[in-house]
Amino acid sequence: MAAASHSTAARASAHAAHGAGHVVSLKVYFAIFAALMVLTAVTVGVAYVDLGVMNTFVALAVAVTKATLVILFFMHVKYSTKLTWLVVASGFFFLAIMIAFTLADFVSRGWLGTPGS
Amino acid sequence: MLERLGLMPAQASTMAFQVDLLYGFLIAVTAFFSLLIAAGVIGFSIKYRRRSEHDRTPHIHGSNLLEVVWTVIPLAITMVMFFWGAHIFVTLKRPPDDALQVNVVGKQWMWKLQHLEGRREINQLHVPVGRPVKLTLTSEDVIHSFYVPAFRIKQDAVPGRYTTTWFEATKVGEYHLFCAEYCGTVHSGMIGKVVVMDPADYQAWLAGESTSAAAAAPADGGSGSLVASGKALYEKHGCITCHQAGSVLGPPLAGVPGSTVALQDGNSVTADDEYLRESILNPQAKVVKGFAPVMPTFKGQMSEEQILQLIAYIKSLGGDTAAAHGKTGS
């Protein structure tokens, strides 16, 4: 087997500058955990208050907040490269596209040429 | 000419000519760009063919001006296509108010049709020339698609829903009717014909006196109008028991179609055909404000055709209570 000489030259791509990765302090972890628990309590509590259609939106807003906290701190995205942000964002962006465009069909079906109207 | 050469299907509806005109435009654009590209590729290939292994080539990076040109011009042309196509499409989605009404139920593997006046057909549709005809389609099983090439119309018949399309025939004759959405074994046998007749012949046919033996209505068809059949069903299933005026069990139905109905859960809904169908088959889904969810389902007790008859009857009940329901008009 030909011994391929191994280049020590840095690859063209920018390496994530992390050495041993970003070490988040324990205080932050516990604070986030506490926030998540509080938000869970909030979402359950609010569900029993009649806010009309706003119930759904409040529930979703709380869920989005919780997910954001997990992503930013537990998953270290706050300390990650722009590329990581981009990957996460594009996942959610295309999910939003899928839901929005499909709903555009279902919501507007009755607007024109409704059978029987 | 093109029709005789076998390059164009018969043009037998008001829409056919418009669609073909658009087709002509699309063909012209396609021909222009195909020839342009072909000329470029073939011309350059000949002119700049390799003459020697030592040929030198220039280093041409590109031209922003050209990029803009061949982005903007195609974009402009496609926008013309979009608006032209959209115009025809929206027209197809809005049947004229004076259209004749035919209900179409697809089922593996036949088309069952019924005219508003009651005459039923299978795999045939008789229509008068020069009158718009509105089709309301649904399916008993899988998705089918009602396709008449000579009219340039096609519409899926989707189970559990109503879809509509319309046409106005311009030439007396017989035309292909195809199922265009794959529906199983005999998909290619789910075909029939559309018979376009003079108005007088059509009236005679409607009355069951057609001279053509082939056009005889199937034996199973009742001869009453849609409304009459619907009324019979209304009585047979005892709808009147709960839905009479002043009833506390169910809302009166006169004037409901087309109005906005307030629901128990605080929402409201426009009482279109879909809503009426759902309320017959799945009464718990949208309960009218002020009434208890006590209506039983009629799922399995009525065919899609019978539901359409019942809806026709409910619509015929008139609009005397429309004001009470806050009629929105259309």
Add this chain to the structure above:
Amino acid sequence: MSDSHVRVDAHGYEYAHQFDSAEHQHSASQLGMWVFIAQEILFFGGLFLTYTVYRYAYPAAFAQSSHHLDVTLGCFNTAVLIGSSLTMALAVHGAQLGRRWTQVIFLVLTIVLGSVFLGVKAIEYGHKFHEHLVPGPNFVFDGDAAHAQIFFSLYFVMTGLHALHMVIGIAILAVLVWQAWRGAYTPGYYSPVELTGLYWHFVDIVWIFLFPLLYLIGRHH
């Protein structure tokens, strides 16, 4: 397999032959995991879309059906899963600092919490089975049964696939415990712990959405 291709860098850290350094390898695997998570977003996204469409179409049936789910158990499970995310984060923290026992303990705790979640889920499934709320020919529901059946179909598919992800996660965690106990992870090489952490947190996020969407509809009625 034949890892004749493994190389060792100046600090003594191993890395695969196609990379230039252990750090290079780490940055690649981290990106790989994030791309995998983007894929998971769309995977569950198809279900969330289906849910959204039907909830929009049949709000009343969804509210009625939701009342048949046990908020207490759902809430308990949410807390358990968030707790497991914390222990997972602490395990990664331990790995970053090269604390072997911290890693092992928190990885085991994560497995325990994950298993509690699955146990509670199994109990809930059992209840649904007894109450004839499993879609199919035996489905019984007082009210808008047809649309409720759609709700419960989605309930089982969504929570079922979520649970499947947890089962896979627990299996991976079990391997990590063994490796961590052997001292395989050091501050210079702990990608497996970190990446499993990312996966585990993502599964947690899915539940963060599932809980209000399935359990908490129309509770104020």
Add this chain to the structure above:
Amino acid sequence: MTSTNYLNADYGIWSWLLTKDHKRIGILYLISITFMFLLGGLFALMVRLELLTPAGDLLTADTYNKMFTMHGIVMVFFFLIPSIPAVLGNFCIPLMIGARDLAFPRLNLASWYIFMAGAVFTLYAIFTGGVDTGWTFYTPYSTAAANTKVIPAAVGIFINGFSSILTGLNFIVTIHRMRAPGLTWFRLPLFVWAHYATSIIFILGTPVIAITILLVAAERALQFGIFDPTLGGDPVLFQHLFWFYSHPAVYIMILPSMGVISEVITCFSRKVIFGYGFVAISSLAIAILGFLVWGHHLFLSGQSVYASLIFSVLSFLVAIPSAVKVFNWTATLYRGSISFNAPMIYALGFIGLFTIGGLTGLFLATLGFDVHVHDTYFVVAHFHYIMVGGALMGYLGGIHYWWPKISGRMYPEWPARIGAAIVFVGFNLTFFPQFIAGYLGMPRRYHMYPPEFQVLNVMSTAGATILGVGYLLPLTYLLWSLRYGKVAPANPWGATGLEWQTPSPPPTENFPVTPTVTEEAYAYAHRAEPEYV
């Protein structure tokens, strides 16, 4: 010339089945998808033979329905989608970017095993009775009406999806993290850009088809009601989910092929690509815009008029970057030094066929016209111009172009040129008449048809026969060349890419020394003299 290369570095079946070398894995894919292509081709042949006559006289209706279904499933999921990425992408991307392998070699091997596992399920479905739902699996036919092997076929497609996802993941990480020193994004070969764009679709689209097909299987197997109209489920929702992946999937097929064309055109006209930046970015634009147009498959499904209008206008937008590419390729030829080796003939053929395929796509995006030709042979002709005239021509061109690198042997030039010409002629004879048949109103998936369509169908079947010969020819002489072909030099075409700077076939480690890149891609003009051997 007995230097050690990836082919002779190791021997025995296990050295292949357990290999982590991207080049060997590419070969594994090449063999598997060639088998699938022949199988899918056989089904196509049966379909075309049946359609020689208007009556359904050769096959029963059920058999015919299974034939076109299995033709679609095999060709789409097990040939076209993996074709260029899994074979040529796998083989070339690390070479082109100066890497020793993909970022995750073990995962790469796993992708092939997952592909094979998916294929096994689908083949099981095929050989134990077949499937008849159409490759589109439309509900409620697939969930309630079909009584064929839907579940194993669905499971096969579900599994196969993860092969695509993991390949895409591998490519994205590799392209981000493994480029050689000096190889900046805008120095990358356009083949790499095309695969980057394709991988985005693999990652963001494939999981949706996976979950959708899983729901279909669950609805059939467990009697769940998700799309069931009798429960209030909506079959049109299935179509949304299905096409959210399956429309972008068309770009999975065509984008890599466009990448091949960019390599071949520049090489054989010895010119830098005209408008590099526009060609590169148009790949990304196609991938992203491609996610916004799926609803044009639903114009007649009962989709709301407003949604149809939005999807129509967006569908026109996605045509623009494709047009930009075609114009730039043509402009690249200007003042070149053009030679007509077989890959170039495929590439020029691609431009012609793709132009027609793309322009007829505009017909289908035009709402008012789509009503008439939707679900007719017009659509069949259109997508075959894209998938066969486009994707397959690109694949064959690419196979010929890199054959010396892959096998270390030259393919015989004249048979290859004749083969390419036969494919071009046969293809047009097969599919051009179908445009006319569609406009005349012949619906697709028809076992029997009215007699007035017979002439066009006979032409089509005759063309298919020629096309079949055109495909068997390369299969024959490429196999022949493995033993009798001339030994290939490192850079037989005088091309610029890094893959040509290492011996043919390359050593296992790809490059003796990691190359450093100092110039832009396709700098043909800057060469003092082509490096011929």
